[in-house]
Amino acid sequence: MNGVPEQKNILGLQLPTDPRWVDLASISLEAILTDHAWCEQKAASSCISLIQRYPEKQELVEALSPIVTEEWGHFRMVIAELKKRGLQLGRQRKDAYVNELLQFQKKDGSPQDSLLDKLLIFALIEARSCERFKRLSEGLEDPYLRTFYRRFMESEAGHYHLFIELAETYIERDKVRTRWAAWLEWEAGVMNRIELRGDRMH
Numbered sequence: 001m002n003g004v005p006e007q008k009n010i011l012g013l014q015l016p017t018d019p020r021w022v023d024l025a026s027i028s029l030e031a032i033l034t035d036h037a038w039c040e041q042k043a044a045s046s047c048i049s050l051i052q053r054y055p056e057k058q059e060l061v062e063a064l065s066p067i068v069t070e071e072w073g074h075f076r077m078v079i080a081e082l083k084k085r086g087l088q089l090g091r092q093r094k095d096a097y098v099n100e101l102l103q104f105q106k107k108d109g110s111p112q113d114s115l116l117d118k119l120l121i122f123a124l125i126e127a128r129s130c131e132r133f134k135r136l137s138e139g140l141e142d143p144y145l146r147t148f149y150r151r152f153m154e155s156e157a158g159h160y161h162l163f164i165e166l167a168e169t170y171i172e173r174d175k176v177r178t179r180w181a182a183w184l185e186w187e188a189g190v191m192n193r194i195e196l197r198g199d200r201m202h
Contacts, residue, residue, distance in 0.1 A: 040075035100194060
């Protein structure tokens with residue numbers, strides 16, 4: 001996928017990031033880069049976890065294996081950027097956004113329901129990350145960091161759609177689309193509820 005994704009038509013997110021977030025992030029670069037690094041690490045680990053849990057699903061294994069490599073490469077890129085700027089990788093912190101998303105998972109559903117929710121959670125996280133990368137690529141004053149985050153945005157623009165495609169590989173399309181619409185509504189509520197912080201990627 002090339003170019004800048006249109007939020008409404010492609011990402012589907014119902015609520016855009018508050019424009020103030022970029023201003024807050026710009027004065028918390030060490031914290032935002034640290035959080036970004038850990039997000040990339042968690043993305044790689046999450047894909048590994050899915051592969052470990054569903055080794056019999058060949059399409060899933062084949063699709064996510066290269067994503068593990070890509071996300072870990074992104075982690076290394078952010079670590080290198082921290083080092084270049086004389087900054088330190090801080091400790092991983094709780095992700096209020098992800099924790100709020102997890103509250104919407106079906107706790108007593110079928111194995112199919114569980115797989116669907118796992119894939120759609122990852123799709124949402126990737127979509128919001130891409131939207132945030134776009135904000136940083138357009139709003140930061142540092143020209144190098146604008147380019148840095150545009151590369152991340154372009155690299156990860158299709159990841160969210162991959163998770164939806166995987167869901168539709170194993171589950172009826174109508175069911176996937178209905179649940180995706182419900183997840184988008186929940187995510188908009190999460191964005192309204194959580195504190196706006198410039199030291200967090202989400």
